[in-house]
Amino acid sequence: MKILDVVLTPVAFADPPLLNVMGVHEPFALRSVVQVKCEDGVVGLGESYGDDAFLGEVRKVLPQLRGHDVFDLPGLQRLVARALSDTVLTDAHGLIGGFSIRKTVASVYSLFEVACLDAQGQYLGRPVTDLLGGKARDAVEFSAYLFYKYGRHVDGRADTWGEITTPETLVGSAKRMIDEYGFRSIKLKGGVFEPAQEVDGIRALAEAFPGHPLRIDPNAAWTVETGIRVAAELDGVLEYLEDPTPGIDGMAQVAERASMPLATNMCVVNFGDIEPGFRARAIGVLLSDHHFWGGLRATQSLSVTCESFGVGLSMHSNSHLGISLAAMVQVAAATPHLTYACDTHWPWKVEDVIEPGVLEFRDGAVAVPSTPGLGVKLDEDALAKLHENYVRCGLTKRDDVTYMRKYVEGFEPNTARW
The missing domain is CATH 3.20.20.120 (Enolase-like C-terminal domain)
Known part of the structure; x- marks a missing residue:
């Protein structure tokens, strides 16, 4: 089953001021939603990070996905690896360890793998667990x-x-x-x-x-x-x-x-x-x-x-x-x-x-949902609303440190501080 198109939508949703070693959560959390649109009308869903750097890497892959078979996951992995061969993302918020080319490829690939598995499950009439x-x-x-x-x-x-x-x-x-x-x-x-x-x-x-x-x-x-x-x-x-x-x-x-x-x-x-x-x-x-x-x-x-x-x-x-x-x-x-x-x-x-x-x-x-694929359906109106949040809020990356300085002047994060 071939991929006809992939739609990437960055979204932002309200987040409370939760505290951590790096500072405090900003008013909105950023995520990305992909819709992998396939033959037979099947649409697979995926979700991941929503910061600008990650979105930029995802966009490098998008043009190459058209015509790819959603069942060819090894081929998908090779495709992503080729597109991102010279890229290393950074852990901007400092909470999930260091990044490497390997981890960068893994992060972008995961977004599409989930969507492809969702599409596979819908096509076969089986949940992703199967x-x-x-x-x-x-x-x-x-x-x-x-x-x-x-x-x-x-x-x-x-x-x-x-x-x-x-x-x-x-x-x-x-x-x-x-x-x-x-x-x-x-x-x-x-x-x-x-x-x-x-x-x-x-x-x-x-x-x-x-x-x-x-x-x-x-x-x-x-x-x-x-x-x-x-x-x-x-x-x-x-x-x-x-x-x-x-x-x-x-x-x-x-x-x-x-x-x-x-x-x-x-x-x-x-x-x-x-x-x-x-x-x-x-x-x-x-x-x-x-x-x-x-x-x-x-x-x-x-x-x-x-x-x-x-x-x-x-x-x-x-x-x-x-x-x-x-x-x-x-x-x-x-x-x-x-x-x-x-x-x-x-x-x-x-x-x-x-x-x-x-x-x-x-x-x-x-x-565990027993319906085909991931078992969830996209709410198009809600997606549009959260995308509008993304456009309006002006955030392009997670930055707990800078936001914390609005509460505590001069705040500096520091692992092993105590």
Whole structure:
């Protein structure tokens, strides 16, 4: 089945002022949506990053896709690699590790692979899970993803969550998420305040929600010494400690002393990192992300590698919309070695580009759609609205640092700051 046309639409959707080591989220998060239009009227959907640099690389590939067979994924990978042979994207927001040519190609290829698999599934009348080998589970479990946050954006726009900066408000936000979505595990984005304050937050969550597995991710905000100390303080409290300190060497030093496994989506971020990361025993859990690991099938390959070396597997999340969540659910369902609840930013968004009613959370999990392809349909009016947001907001890249300086004059991000 040949591709007739590919439509790329950058979009922006409202995002709360969520805090992290690099600063604070801007009023809008940027994403890209592709529609791969094929023979027989089939349209496959994909979603990924929306910053200008990424869009520029995607546009290099678009003219070469016309006439390509959606079932020829190896050929698609070669096509993308040729088009981007001299390009290396950068991790502008500093939260998903370094980029290389390999990771750049993987990120762009993933966008189109998902859309092609969606088209394949629609054409064959089978869900994407079937194309990936079948379901290992009927529903995919996610964790409540908590953030410290400001009460409003600098323009005065507030949200229904309010300010979250204390253990008490942190527990309140967790209660709301658990009440609304049924989450059975909890993750805290740290690296915002002094480690002692964030340890207090985790302890408050442990007291308020006994039996809920807990994890914290300071995005490498701590020194090795601090990472070791916090790991000792939270012994018996955390299911895993994510990216306490920068780099494979630093992580290995913390891992050697920590009782809980260390997890990462920052120091092992492509297949070339696996050998040094695993050899150093730097991590016990790897957070997959099909958006930059090279798609859904690459995620399955990553899972097999992790299982072979006794490394657990979870799933990373950035601010995303429903097409990405659908892809995450499909690949997670078809990946037997998924050993932890996945991350998702889903509760923080208030708008989307898909028709509602398919991706519903129950007891913290999303049932795997049984309809063809990804199982979701594009809402054309919503897509147009979010594209208009993109045009109006004027943002062309994620920049948590500059936006943070509107709250804290002279703010400078710094990994291993504590």
